[in-house]
Amino acid sequence: MSIECLGYVIIRTEKPDEWDRYMCDVVGAMRAEAPDAGAAHYRVDERPFRFRIVKGEGERLIASGYRIDTRESLDILAERLIAAGHPISWGSDADAELRGVSAFFSVADPAEHGLEFYCGDSVAETDFVSPIGVKGFVTGELGLGHAVFAAPDFETSYKFYHDLIGFHATDLPRFRFLDTPDDPGIPFAFLHADNGRHHSIAFGQVWSMPAGCIHLMLEMTSLEDVKDCYARMEKYGVEESASIGKHTNDKVTSFYMKTPSGFDLEIGFDGLVIDPANWKPTAHDIPSEWGHEWAWQKAMAQNAD
Structure with a gap:
């Protein structure tokens, strides 16, 4: 069985108009025609x-969708999850068609984050063209980017993603985050799929986030586009x-900004591409080589003054 990549994300929101401006005017994604009412689709590639983006309460x-190599592998993963006590729900043929996939099922991780696993995929009939001139996003066999979650029960989440599903450790x-000798640090796990992206999923031992996500990441093909996106922000x-x-581990040069739903979107460039078959897990103790001053760190510094 092979986990090929992160394929798509599904977000529920009460702010579809804000998301539309955010995706098109700030990020530079291309608006696509959604096949159903009450939803909007956005492209960053073919x-x-x-x-x-689904309008709702x-x-x-609500889901990050990961592509599995074959229908047989998808069935095996479904059976494995059920045997381990994780209920799954197979999607209907209509819902699979809506996603542009052959088949999929839904499952929740130990922290109740929604996941979808699918096989088969689709290509749009028209080329991707950014409405604001973004040159492109790094996807292809590396997939969409990555998703990062909270894992209050870190060990249970690690066993779920690594031991049960089959993601591979990249950096542990x-x-x-605090420049003090008594900072115990926060355990994180960065896991890769069967492709060269440093990580397609990650999680840290922090309290669950109301919006079900810490951040998503998109990688642009040029540093100039990242700078331009920062200016649009x-x-x-x-x-x-x-x-x-x-960052120290995946070498991405990036910044983070809030989405209309409250979690973050990382916009980056020049991420490390690994050899997934031969990679040996690393263990860094600081998240960034330089920069990445967080809003809460700025607030702490201002309060100290």
């Missing part, structure tokens, strides 16, 4: 959609979560 990342750090009054910086 796939019919990567972001599905409350703000929530204990990040220190400021232009449109989007809240900055972390300044531009470079």
